[in-house]
Amino acid sequence: MKMLQIVGVHGIRQGKSATTDALSRSWQIPVDEGLADAGHAEAAGPVRLTVPSYQGVYPRTATRYMRLGPDTAGQDRDAPVGEEEEEFILQALAAYAPSALAEEDDSPLAGETLGPGESRLTPRILRRARAVDRVAGKGVTDRLLWLVREAHGYLLQEETGAAVRAEIRAALTATDARMVIAHSLGSVVFYDMLSRGEVAAGADGSPAVTSLITCGSPLSWLAVRKGVHTAGAPLAVPAGVVWTNLYAPYDPVNKFRGLSHLAAGVTDAKVDNGKLNAHDVRRYLDKPAVAERIAKARAL
Structure with missing residues (x-):
């Protein structure tokens, strides 16, 4: 059976050791475990997660609230907010x-x-x-x-956004993945790519990516959405993209709720990630809702 390729779009707080290989391995394990536990491993067949790291193109912000990108010698770690x-x-x-x-x-x-x-x-x-x-x-x-x-x-910062999107596009092209799993800010990044028409089209003109899973998404914040979305209109993905959104009640990033009240065509799935570290991507990836969506993607 042909390998089912999935591209992951990561969120924040990725350190310099979070390479593409390291991120891909850390996502692959809970996905495999979730498929096995939910009884979907056979139906899904072989699955490979590729999670491109964009920490190398992201500028470093010198505060305790963001440690991303390559170290810069002599940079002021206590630079105030502008x-x-x-x-x-x-x-x-x-x-x-x-x-x-x-x-x-x-x-x-x-x-x-x-x-x-x-x-x-x-x-x-x-x-x-x-x-x-x-x-x-x-x-x-x-x-x-x-x-x-x-x-x-x-x-x-348009230059930063363009560089991040380029990393994701390169992974989609290299893997020919038709499924994307996006966590946290990663959901904003991939939604932005869909809105900009930056996801390659399939033979029928629709996006080549036909399945999207978002986890712990902050898309419901108007201040975040305003950069990728028209205020007053529902969130929406192109026709042909099946969108499933996982949210955890104790995850503060998704504001403790899903997206169906703001989005057209999204299916919300409430999951239990516990109270501590509820935003952790690995706690989302091993859930039955993810395994079910992967199995269905194989059948398409």
Whole structure:
């Protein structure tokens, strides 16, 4: 039986050791285990995951909230957030928890008193982050800021976005994969590629990729979507692409819910990733919903 090729699109916090080979192996194991546990291994046949690493083309941001890309000798690790990025972060946090705006402390000294590790953030960000924590739960923004800063780099730095998409296109071309699994910010990247028409077309003119699985997606955030989507319109993928979205109730990145309330044609699958590290990609990949979708992709 011919190998079923799947391309994975990874999310944030990939260190310099996260090469394509290392990422591919780390995704392959839970997928294989999930297929076996769900009884779909025989129907799926041989499956190969290729997860291209884009950490080599992603610029390094010198804060504790993002450690990506190659090391740069002498780079200031404590560089503060710039004005443009500050505004992006503020909008993203507001979109994540709109009700937090009413909780924000607007007194003159609010945000001026810094806690451990907060010296790289601005008072405005600190005020909003603390308000979001009051609404969404203590420590939520510590996890979200990794995502928000990397989303800024992808969405608002065109050269960075183009380089990331080029890595994914190269993997799709090399493998001839018809299925993509995208995790976290990876779902934004691949949705962007589909929206831009950057996914190669099949013989009938529709995208060559016919099956898409997104996991722990932040696409529901308006501040993230605005870079890849028209406000007021439903999220949608091209005709011929079967879209399944996995979400975990304790995953803060997907805002504890799916995408079907915002997207046309998506099938949401609620999964149990536990309460700790619910956003971990490996906790999504071994789920029966992924195994079932892979088995069905083989049958197409």
